Amino acid sequence: xxxxxxxxxxxxxxxDAPRPEIGPGDVLVRVRACGICGSDVHGMDxxxxxxxxxxxxxxxxxxxVEAAGAAVAKWSPGRRVTFDSTVYCGRCWHCRRGEINLxxxxxxLGVSCDDYRRQGAMAEYVAVPQHVxxxxxxxxxxxxxxxxxxxxxxxxxxxxxxPAVGASAVVVGAGMIGLLAIQVLRQAGCGTIVAADIDAGxxxxxxxxxxxxxxxxxxxxxxxxxxxxxSGRxxxxxxEVFGATASVQTALAAVRKGGTVAxxxxxxxxxxxxxxxxxxxxxxxxxxCASRGEYPVCLDLLAxxxxxxxxxxxxxxxxxxxxxxxxxxxxxxxxxxxxxLQP
Numbered sequence: 001x002x003x004x005x006x007x008x009x010x011x012x013x014x015x016d017a018p019r020p021e022i023g024p025g026d027v028l029v030r031v032r033a034c035g036i037c038g039s040d041v042h043g044m045d046x047x048x049x050x051x052x053x054x055x056x057x058x059x060x061x062x063x064x065v066e067a068a069g070a071a072v073a074k075w076s077p078g079r080r081v082t083f084d085s086t087v088y089c090g091r092c093w094h095c096r097r098g099e100i101n102l103x104x105x106x107x108x109l110g111v112s113c114d115d116y117r118r119q120g121a122m123a124e125y126v127a128v129p130q131h132v133x134x135x136x137x138x139x140x141x142x143x144x145x146x147x148x149x150x151x152x153x154x155x156x157x158x159x160x161x162x163p164a165v166g167a168s169a170v171v172v173g174a175g176m177i178g179l180l181a182i183q184v185l186r187q188a189g190c191g192t193i194v195a196a197d198i199d200a201g202x203x204x205x206x207x208x209x210x211x212x213x214x215x216x217x218x219x220x221x222x223x224x225x226x227x228x229x230x231s232g233r234x235x236x237x238x239x240e241v242f243g244a245t246a247s248v249q250t251a252l253a254a255v256r257k258g259g260t261v262a263x264x265x266x267x268x269x270x271x272x273x274x275x276x277x278x279x280x281x282x283x284x285x286x287x288x289c290a291s292r293g294e295y296p297v298c299l300d301l302l303a304x305x306x307x308x309x310x311x312x313x314x315x316x317x318x319x320x321x322x323x324x325x326x327x328x329x330x331x332x333x334x335x336x337x338x339x340x341l342q343p
Contacts, residue, residue: 002343003123004322006053009046012323017056020119020127024071027130029081031343033142034121035060036322037150038175040110041329042267052112058122058341059085059109062136062145072130082145082299084132084152085109086290087118101156101290108290122322124343134295137303143316143340144302147180147309150338151298152291153264154180158188159294160286161237161262165189170226170235171211172251173242173265174202176312176338179209181239181264183307186210192229196222196250201335208311217246223253234259243267249274252283260284312337319343 003017022028037060043051051057062082065075075081088095088103095103109128110120120126136145154177163169169190171178174197185193194213195206203214213229215222227234234256240248243265251261252274261283278285301307314337317325325339 001124002319003056004319006044006051006055006057008053010044014320019125022069022127024069025130026069026127027065027072027075027133028067029063029126029128030066031061031063031121031124031126033062033146034058034341035146036329036339041326044326050111050113055112056119056123057110058120060146060149061121062142075130075133080136081133082136082148083128084295085149087129087132090131101292122341137299140303144309146340148295148298150176151180151307152294153177154184155294155298156291157181157239157262157264157288158184160288161239161260163188163190163237166191167236168192168230170194170238170254172196172240172247174206177264178241179205179312182206182210187306194226205311222250226254239264241265245271252277257281262286262288264288313340314338316340
């Protein structure tokens with residue numbers, strides 16, 4: 001099969017790789033669309049330690065069932081499907097509680113690290129266990145279905161923050177997850193929604209998808225501006241979707257006393273945390289990791305157009321063009337958002 005392999009840091013090759021073998025409980029999926037995730041771009045230089053060559057990356061994908069293992073009854077060839085990027089065991093203490101994103105044996109497609117190596121979906125075929133598969137709604141394009149993984153991250157983060165109907169919200173970071181989170185917050189019934197970022201182009205998209213206010217973080221005092229549009233109190237909830245010291249501190253300072261912050265981004269392994277501010281203002285701070293079974297909800301949101309993926313997809317390209325698109329994303333080319341590859 002044709003596959004995109006990260007051979008060395010920042011060096012890709014299109015190769016003829018063996019088709020993945022499947023076990024009794026696995027399904028072989030012919031990939032029709034696979035998104036380039038920000039974590040793939042950050043990881044391709046080797047700095048994160050989670051994309052160690054050689055590896056086929058890719059975990060945001062959709063396609064068609066090609067073959068099924070002997071123990072698979074539900075998924076027959078020809079079914080249009082997507083799959084959770086998290087491969088969980090279903091047996092550990094966390095899985096039995098429904099906390100599949102915290103599985104003790106958790107693996108992620110397209111990741112190679114100290115603990116495991118699992119080939120991903122930037123290839124003609126990918127093998128996945130049957131229990132992470134989801135059927136696509138009729139009429140949902142493969143390219144839009146490939147957006148369900150980042151959407152599930154956004155939905156899970158909003159569920160962690162639990163905004164009340166009419167609540168004010170601030171999203172710090174208007175990248176892919178942030179832009180999807182704005183749409184999810186809107187459908188959840190939030191009132192004033194503020195987006196903050198340092199990229200003017202992304203802030204313009206944020207307005208398009210539902211932000212009432214868009215703040216350039218290098219040109220204003222974001223917490224002060226948030227207070228100005230929330231009767232002086234600050235936002236009820238904040239989602240931080242970048243993961244650096246400055247953005248985390250901005251999110252904490254932008255919420256009201258007694259407010260809630262969901263930390264989603266983790267580009268930095270450690271940040272400086274304003275402990276006293278969190279304590280004396282009695283903030284609730286949640287970590288939010290991946291997703292926890294939200295795929296059916298997300299597929300419904302996409303199929304009904306409640307969440308619109310189209311404005312976020314910058315390009316749909318053949319797999320052979322992947323190296324150049326990775327380079328363009330790494331350079332943070334203005335206006336470039338999600339790139340979908342077609343193996």
